[in-house]
Structure formats: C-alpha cells, structure tokens
Amino acid sequence: MALQRYRIPHFLGINQSQCENDIAPGESPMARNMDTTGGRLSVAKGYVRHEPAPYPAPAAARRMTVWRKDGIRRFVLFTETGLMVLTEGDTAWRRLYSMPEGVALAGTQQDFQTLKIGSTEVLLAACGKTQMQKWDGSSDTAEAFGSAAQLSDVPAGFVELYYSRLFAAGDPAHPCRLYWSAAPGDGRSVEDWTSAEASENVSGGHVEVGTDSDPITGLFALSNQLLIFKRDSLYRLLGDRPSNYRIYPVNAVMAQPLHTACVRYGDVLYFLTNNGLYYFDGQTVSRAFDADKVQDILAAADLSDCLAAACGDKLYFAFREDGAKENNALLVYDLNRRAYMLRDGFIVRALSAEGGTLFLMDGEGYLCRFPEGDSYAGREISASWRTPMTDLGSKGSVKQLRELYLRGSGGVIAVSAQTGGGTVFFERLMPESGAEILEAPLSGEGRAFCLRLENVKGSRFTVDGGVELLFDAQRRVL
Numbered sequence: 001m002a003l004q005r006y007r008i009p010h011f012l013g014i015n016q017s018q019c020e021n022d023i024a025p026g027e028s029p030m031a032r033n034m035d036t037t038g039g040r041l042s043v044a045k046g047y048v049r050h051e052p053a054p055y056p057a058p059a060a061a062r063r064m065t066v067w068r069k070d071g072i073r074r075f076v077l078f079t080e081t082g083l084m085v086l087t088e089g090d091t092a093w094r095r096l097y098s099m100p101e102g103v104a105l106a107g108t109q110q111d112f113q114t115l116k117i118g119s120t121e122v123l124l125a126a127c128g129k130t131q132m133q134k135w136d137g138s139s140d141t142a143e144a145f146g147s148a149a150q151l152s153d154v155p156a157g158f159v160e161l162y163y164s165r166l167f168a169a170g171d172p173a174h175p176c177r178l179y180w181s182a183a184p185g186d187g188r189s190v191e192d193w194t195s196a197e198a199s200e201n202v203s204g205g206h207v208e209v210g211t212d213s214d215p216i217t218g219l220f221a222l223s224n225q226l227l228i229f230k231r232d233s234l235y236r237l238l239g240d241r242p243s244n245y246r247i248y249p250v251n252a253v254m255a256q257p258l259h260t261a262c263v264r265y266g267d268v269l270y271f272l273t274n275n276g277l278y279y280f281d282g283q284t285v286s287r288a289f290d291a292d293k294v295q296d297i298l299a300a301a302d303l304s305d306c307l308a309a310a311c312g313d314k315l316y317f318a319f320r321e322d323g324a325k326e327n328n329a330l331l332v333y334d335l336n337r338r339a340y341m342l343r344d345g346f347i348v349r350a351l352s353a354e355g356g357t358l359f360l361m362d363g364e365g366y367l368c369r370f371p372e373g374d375s376y377a378g379r380e381i382s383a384s385w386r387t388p389m390t391d392l393g394s395k396g397s398v399k400q401l402r403e404l405y406l407r408g409s410g411g412v413i414a415v416s417a418q419t420g421g422g423t424v425f426f427e428r429l430m431p432e433s434g435a436e437i438l439e440a441p442l443s444g445e446g447r448a449f450c451l452r453l454e455n456v457k458g459s460r461f462t463v464d465g466g467v468e469l470l471f472d473a474q475r476r477v478l
Contacts, residue, residue: 003402008387008467010039013339017292020388020450026466030296032342033383037334040408041463043383043455044343045371050359051075053092055084055349058365059326062105063260063307064350065112066359067123069137075359075367076123076135077350078110083125083133083142086367096142097125097133105129109157109170111219111259117189128157128170151193151204154179158259162221163240166190169228175215178228179206180242201241209235209247218259223267227280231256234285252285254278261306263315265335272306272317274298277333294331294340297321301329311353318348318360326363346376380458389418391448392473399449400472401442409434410461414454420446430461442469 008025013036015027023029026039035044055061055077062078075086076096081104083097099105109128114121122134124145131153135142146152156179157170166181181190182204188196193204209216209228218229226237234252239245255273262271269280276291276298302320305327309316313336318327321344330343347363358370368377375381392399401417401424409430416425424444431438451469455461 003470004473006390006392006469006471010466011036011041011385011463012039013293013334013337013341014297015293016296017290021390021393021448023388025387025390027388028385029388030342031385032344033381034341034385036339036341037337039466041385041453043381043410043460043462044341046373046376046379046381047346047360047362047368047370048373049377050367050369051086051088053086053090054365055079055086055093055361056365058349058361058363061349061361061365063110063112064352064359064361065123066352066354067112067114067137068354069121073354074123074137075352076112076125077361078105078125078127080104080106083135085135096135100130103129109259111158111170113159113161113166115161115166115190116184117191124159124166126156126159126168126170128155128172130155132156132159132168146191146193150191152179152181152191154193158216158219160219160221160226162226162237167219167221167226169216169219174206174208174212176208176210176212176230177206178209178216178219178237180204183241201243203242205242207245207247217256218262220262220264220269222264222269222280222282225282227269229256229259229262250280250284254285254287258303258306261303261308261317263308263310265310265315270308270310270315272298272303272308272319272331274301274303277315290338290340294342297331297342307348307351309351309353309358311358312356316351316353316358318351343371345379345382374460375458382455382458384452384454386453387451389448389450394473395447397473397475398445398447400445400474401449401469402472403470404438404440404442404451405468405470406438406463407431407434407436407465408438408461408463411459412456413438413459413461413463414456415440416452416454417442417444417449418452419444419449427456434462434464 012026015023060080064077067074073088077084086093111126113124126132132145133142134145156168168179182188182192183202196203214230220227228235234250255275257271277288307318315333317331321329327348332341349361
C-alpha cells in the first residue's frame with residue numbers, strides 16, 4: 001500500500017475545547033513556552049532584566065504600575081507595608097509611604113490612577129485600608145490625598161477618571177458607595193468631593209449602588225460609561241454630569257472577576273475567570289467565543305491573585321497553576337490571531353505595561369522586560385508542543401509511522417511519536433538554513449498517534465513551513 005501523508009500546514013494555538021481527534025492539526029491540546037507567530041513554531045522569548053536593583057523583599061509585592069513622567073519611568077509598587085518606587089537609573093528602591101503601625105495590606109485591593117490636581121500631574125494610590133496617597137514624581141515621599149473638610153479623606157480601594165472627575169469606591173465603612181469629585185475649575189479640584197453652591201453639575205457627591213451585602217469590587221471607565229463591578233453583579237453609570245447620571249444593572253450571565261484580572265484594550269474591557277475569558281462590548285458582558293480553548297488550564301488554575309496587562313495586541317494574565325502559592329504561569333491571548341499560549345517556568349510578582357513594553361517583577365524581585373531574550377534572565381526555557389492525538393477518522397486502520405519531514409533552523413529539537421505500541425524518541429540538530437529539510441525515520445504503530453516537539457536544555461529552534469509525517473495504513477485483519 002502506498003504511503004500516506006499527515007501534514008501540519010501551520011501552527012496556531014492551544015485548543016482544549018473539543019476531542020483531540022476533532023481539532024485542527026496546527027492546534028495543540030497543550031503547549032508550553034512556544035510561539036506560533038506567523039504560523040511558525042518557535043521556542044518563545046524569555047525576559048531580560050530592565051534594572052539591576054531588585055526589590056529586596058519580593059514576596060511582599062502586591063501590585064505595580066509604571067508611570068512615565070518627563071520622559072522617565074517610575075516603577076511604583078504596593079507592598080504589604082506601603083509604597084515603594086524605583087526610578088529608572090537609580091540604584092535602589094526607596095520608600096514613598098509606610099502603612100500605619102498594625103495595618104498591613106492583604107488581598108489584591110490596590111489601585112493606581114494618574115490625574116492632574118491643578119496644573120500638577122500626580123499618581124494616586126489607593127489600597128482600601130488608609131487615606132489615599134498622591135505623589136508628584138519628584139518629592140521624597142507621597143502625601144495624603146484630600147481632606148476631611150473636602151470629604152475626600154476616604155480610604156477607597158478603587159479609583160477611576162471618568163469625564164474629568166475622579167470616581168472612587170471600596171470604602172470599608174460603605175462597601176456599596178460610589179464617590180465622585182467636583183468638576184475641576186474655578187478653584188475646584190478632584191480633591192474636592194463637597195457640594196458646590198454654583199450648581200449640582202459641578203459638585204462632588206456619592207450614591208449607594210445596590211446593597212452592602214453585595215460590595216463594590218472594581219471600577220473601570222470606558223469612553224462613554226463607568227463599569228461598577230460588585231461581588232455578585234455588575235452595574236454601569238451613564239451620563240457626563242451628576243444631573244444626568246443613570247446607573248443600570250447589566251443583566252448578563254457571567255463569572256465575577258478579580259479586579260486585577262480585568263484589562264482594557266481599546267474601548268473594550270476583558271477579564272479572566274475560571275470559566276474563561278469574558279469581555280464587555282459597551283452594552284453587555286459576553287463570554288469569548290473561543291473561551292473553551294483553555295478550559296482545562298483554567299479549570300485547574302488559581303486566579304485568587306490574578307494579574308492582567310495588555311501590551312501590543314496581546315493580553316497577559318498571570319495565575320497560579322499546579323497548586324503553587326505564587327503566580328507561576330502566564331496565559332497569553334493574541335487578539336489578532338485569536339490564539340492562546342501558555343508561558344511558565346518563572347514567578348510573576350507584579351505585572352504592568354507602558355509604552356509598548358511589558359514589565360514584570362520576577363521571583364527574585366528584578367524588574368524585567370517580557371518577552372525578550374533567549375532565557376529567563378539566565379535560566380533555561382523548557383518548551384514543548386504536542387499535536388492532537390488523532391486516528392485520522394479511520395479507527396479501524398493501523399498506522400505504521402515511517403518518516404518525519406520538517407523545515408526550519410536553530411539548535412537541537414527533540415521529537416517523540418506516541419502510538420498504541422509505545423513512544424519512540426530522538427533528537428536532531430536543526431538545519432543551518434531554512435531552505436534545508438530535516439528528515440528523520442520513525443517507528444511504532446497504532447490506530448492513533450501524536451507527536452511531541454521539545455527543546456533540549458534551553459535550545460532554540462524554529463519550525464517553518466509546517467511538518468509532514470509519512471505512514472502506512474492497513475486495515476486490521478479480523
């Protein structure tokens with residue numbers, strides 16, 4: 001019988017939404033630290049250290065933002081004991097604010113917002129434990145935001161700018177209360193939350209959204225509305241001034257996210273839950289059509305400290321897998337190609353994007369640029385890609401594997417072929433040029449088979465132009 005051909009024309013992403021027999025050859029039921037940009041299969045980039053000074057107590061890191069002011073980046077970090085900052089070019093982190101004695105941050109209720117108070121741009125930091133702090137980027141320490149006289153000394157945990165006003169929530173004493181500031185101008189600033197005699201429309205104020213038993217858990221501003229996440233529900237505020245503010249519930253079937261697992265891309269809010277990726281399209285919440293492609297990964301994931309960021313055309317979500325106590329994996333979603341990939345082998349203490357660059361704090365407290373470089377700051381990347389286990393729609397035939405052909409370049413590639421008769425394994429050095437073809441004999445037989453491609457001791461390779469496998473198929477004799 002003539003040899004038959006199994007072909008992977010190009011590589012896509014992870015797909016766990018169907019039986020492996022039914023997914024495309026270019027998709028994988030599980031892949032780690034691989035990149036499929038352009039349909040090629042490559043060992044993914046790692047990360048490189050951006051600053052030489054590590055944060056000395058990385059386990060205490062809670063949430064980070066990157067603030068560029070006057071052309072200089074400032075990495076501001078919430079820790080268990082307060083606020084720290086590392087300015088580009090400095091040799092050490094320094095403290096901006098210390099939590100009062102006996103008060104420590106717990107959980108993930110911290111938020112940042114840049115805004116202007118008068119003519120000065122400042123960074124506002126909120127933690128839900130103490131009065132919010134503001135920093136102008138040059139002073140030695142941060143200072144308290146607002147005052148009791150202006151009704152703005154609230155220990156809010158969530159802050160957003162919407163139509164030039166500051167909105168805040170997460171006050172432990174009033175868990176369902178939404179605050180807003182006065183409209184800036186005529187001596188008013190976002191630190192003033194009082195009523196103004198001039199008009200209701202320039203006044204500050206507040207409103208109770210739902211009930212205290214359903215506390216506010218996040219605020220996110222889009223171009224024409226403010227989303228108000230609560231523990232068990234979602235509301236949206238419409239209008240551009242207090243006289244026409246309207247708050248409506250969003251009637252959607254959804255899993256509630258952690259506010260740090262939410263990220264804006266354009267004018268769309270995306271968020272990750274154990275039920276998959278969701279998005280708010282301006283009217284309601286929808287579950288992504290391809291959310292099931294990573295259903296097995298998310299079913300076992302711990303998202304209790306999930307961190308999210310958008311950079312370029314990709315969304316990044318850091319989470320815990322395999323029972324880890326810290327975020328030790330990144331789920332990467334390519335919005336253009338609609339492809340999911342998994343990155344692991346490192347710890348993510350903090351995550352933030354600025355100016356087209358994704359920054360993470362690794363397990364040792366170093367600020368790193370991701371994805372760059374050929375290693376994780378000197379540690380080897382372990383990468384693998386498995387093809388679907390398939391019987392090619394012919395369950396009665398026995399496939400005898402014969403030869404494997406692939407084109408690409410790089411270092412050593414490890415290939416294993418699994419069949420009902422067992423697994424065969426070999427290593428080969430990739431061709432020096434993408435114009436050459438790597439040929440390798442195969443053995444083993446079974447009614448179904450799959451391939452696994454891996455790197456060896458951090459080696460890097462690219463498979464370009466797909467993969468072809470030749471096999472002999474024979475009907476089983478009864």
